[in-house]
Amino acid sequence: SGYDEQYRPQVHYTPAKNWLNDPNGMVYANGLYHLFYQYNPQGNVWGNMSWGHATSEDLIKWQEQPVALTRDGLGDIFSGSAVCDKDNTAGFGAGAIVALYTSSGQYQQQSLAYSTDGMNFIKYAQNPVIANTSEPDFRDPKVFWHKESRRWIMALAMGWKYAIEFWSSPDLKNWTRLSSFSTETIACNRGQWECPDLLRMEYDGKEKWVLIVSVNPGGPVAGSGTQYFVGDFDGTQFVADALDYPLWLDYGMDNYAGVTWSNVDDRFILIGWMNNWNYAGAVPTSPWRSAMTLPRELKLMEFDGKPLLASTVVHEIETIAGEWRDVSSEILGVDGAYQLRLEVDITQDGVFSLSNESGESIEMLVSVATGKLVTRRTGRTGQISFASNFAIPSIKSPFNTKGDKMVLDIFVDKSSVEIFTENGSMVQTNLVFPRSIYNRLTGNTKLKAKVRSLSGIWK
Numbered sequence: 001s002g003y004d005e006q007y008r009p010q011v012h013y014t015p016a017k018n019w020l021n022d023p024n025g026m027v028y029a030n031g032l033y034h035l036f037y038q039y040n041p042q043g044n045v046w047g048n049m050s051w052g053h054a055t056s057e058d059l060i061k062w063q064e065q066p067v068a069l070t071r072d073g074l075g076d077i078f079s080g081s082a083v084c085d086k087d088n089t090a091g092f093g094a095g096a097i098v099a100l101y102t103s104s105g106q107y108q109q110q111s112l113a114y115s116t117d118g119m120n121f122i123k124y125a126q127n128p129v130i131a132n133t134s135e136p137d138f139r140d141p142k143v144f145w146h147k148e149s150r151r152w153i154m155a156l157a158m159g160w161k162y163a164i165e166f167w168s169s170p171d172l173k174n175w176t177r178l179s180s181f182s183t184e185t186i187a188c189n190r191g192q193w194e195c196p197d198l199l200r201m202e203y204d205g206k207e208k209w210v211l212i213v214s215v216n217p218g219g220p221v222a223g224s225g226t227q228y229f230v231g232d233f234d235g236t237q238f239v240a241d242a243l244d245y246p247l248w249l250d251y252g253m254d255n256y257a258g259v260t261w262s263n264v265d266d267r268f269i270l271i272g273w274m275n276n277w278n279y280a281g282a283v284p285t286s287p288w289r290s291a292m293t294l295p296r297e298l299k300l301m302e303f304d305g306k307p308l309l310a311s312t313v314v315h316e317i318e319t320i321a322g323e324w325r326d327v328s329s330e331i332l333g334v335d336g337a338y339q340l341r342l343e344v345d346i347t348q349d350g351v352f353s354l355s356n357e358s359g360e361s362i363e364m365l366v367s368v369a370t371g372k373l374v375t376r377r378t379g380r381t382g383q384i385s386f387a388s389n390f391a392i393p394s395i396k397s398p399f400n401t402k403g404d405k406m407v408l409d410i411f412v413d414k415s416s417v418e419i420f421t422e423n424g425s426m427v428q429t430n431l432v433f434p435r436s437i438y439n440r441l442t443g444n445t446k447l448k449a450k451v452r453s454l455s456g457i458w459k
């Protein structure tokens with residue numbers, strides 16, 4: 001494939017062909033970012049769940065690699081994580097990449113596979129490493145090294161129990177259950193909990209832990225979405241601070257199952273599945289189905305006296321970015337993917353839209369009374385007929401901005417629009433299927449706009 005089909009993302013990862021969902025096993029090792037993902041090697045719908053694989057030196061340009069893990073007698077290979085075992089705690093060799101994933105058969109159990117070259121994986125002969133014959137939902141292990149207690153910690157999702165369990169291990173093979181985090185806040189229990197990640201971050205000069213939990217359904221708008229909790233983790237138990245939950249990582253329709261890379265120092269880099277379980281099986285792309293979001297760097301920032309998990313696109317985007325140009329007419333002068341930086345007035349209601357020559361457009365409203373940016377994903381945006389729940393007339397996100405203007409960084413690709421405030425305080429990721437990429441900007445609210453091209457990553 002020349003990666004040039006209609007709707008084919010030019011700056012987002014997609015496999016050449018077939019179905020993709022959650023990002024899995026992201027780990028940095030020997031100068032490469034590894035991205036594994038839920039993949040069907042045999043078709044363009046969910047099934048035969050395996051770990052597809054891609055690698056990158058810069059998080060932006062990806063090289064698809066052979067499928068890393070395929071189903072076996074224990075079942076499908078569901079989501080999970082990977083670590084670089086520098087101290088050889090597991091005995092597979094210093095620096096071995098050790099993957100922990102869910103074997104989904106009659107029950108969901110946790111299994112291990114390791115690799116000494118980052119490409120070929122050997123399944124551990126004594127799988128599963130965490131057996132299960134009673135829990136209906138028990139999956140998506142995310143593992144990290146806890147230096148104070150000198151052991152590995154695993155977060156595991158309990159689906160419809162709305163809980164995340166924590167387990168520990170000295171060697172990645174023998175695991176002990178430590179605790180369970182749940183919430184009485186009914187607002188957070190809107191769908192099954194999946195794909196957790198626990199991050200040791202910094203806030204106000206102090207250590208703070210952030211627990212990311214994907215929920216399906218029950219997202220901020222409809223279908224699936226990603227929430228987070230802020231609190232403390234003492235090596236055994238996570239306790240959430242009293243904040244106004246649910247808190248959303250992304251207010252758009254299409255960022256799910258995101259987790260962060262392991263073995264990256266001092267940065268929290270997340271990539272999400274840019275789709276929504278509400279209609280993922282029907283999105284009109286072929287021979288591939290689904291892309292990843294742009295990779296984002298997470299930070300805990302203060303907003304209104306409280307912590308807020310902010311996302312900005314990783315600085316490596318510079319490697320494909322052209323020169324900034326001021327936008328002086330409706331025509332943006334781009335022929336592929338691009339980044340638009342727009343200053344909008346938030347003291348009065350307004351509207352701006354991105355459109356193409358076919359008259360298709362996506363409209364964004366600035367609503368002062370509600371303090372929200374509202375994206376209108378209607379039939380005007382392009383194709384919507386493949387699923388009755390794809391059109392969403394108002395996808396709302398708070399400005400999360402003080403002052404008179406909001407600076408937006410909008411990344412537009414052939415089938416997505418990702419809107420960030422410049423400091424990441426608000427993010428909205430949405431799929432769209434216009435006949436051709438939006439290349440015009442109109443509206444009455446902009447104060448200033450500049451644009452730069454992003455060169456395609458597949459050349």
Ligand code: FRU
Nearest residue numbers: 022038078079139194195257
């Ligand atoms: C989330 C999820 C995971 C599971 C995987 C299966 O999208 O449901 O919980 O491991 O997808 O493909």
